[in-house]
Amino acid sequence: MRFFFFILGAFGGTLYVIYHRKITEMIGLKIGWAEKYLGGGGTYTAHLLFGLAAIILGFLFGFGWIPLPF
Numbered sequence: 001m002r003f004f005f006f007i008l009g010a011f012g013g014t015l016y017v018i019y020h021r022k023i024t025e026m027i028g029l030k031i032g033w034a035e036k037y038l039g040g041g042g043t044y045t046a047h048l049l050f051g052l053a054a055i056i057l058g059f060l061f062g063f064g065w066i067p068l069p070f
Contacts, residue, residue: 001070002062009058016051023047 016023024047034042060066 001068002064005068006058006062009054009056009061011058013051013054013056013058016054017048020044020047020051 021044024044029043031043031046034046036042038045057066061068
């Protein structure tokens with residue numbers, strides 16, 4: 001199960017970071033708090049940060065630094 005979360009987080013997060021601009025434009029929804037606190041273009045930055053968080057969590061789950069709850 002750890003391997004699945006590692007692949008999902010690392011691979012999915014990497015793709016999300018690479019294509020965050022296209023994903024944001026395709027969704028077409030602005031994130032209000034991101035625009036407020038991260039400045040102009042905050043939605044793009046928030047999507048980039050979500051991708052980086054997915055990569056980090058994938059590595060943490062994959063290598064057992066965060067135990068799986070099940």
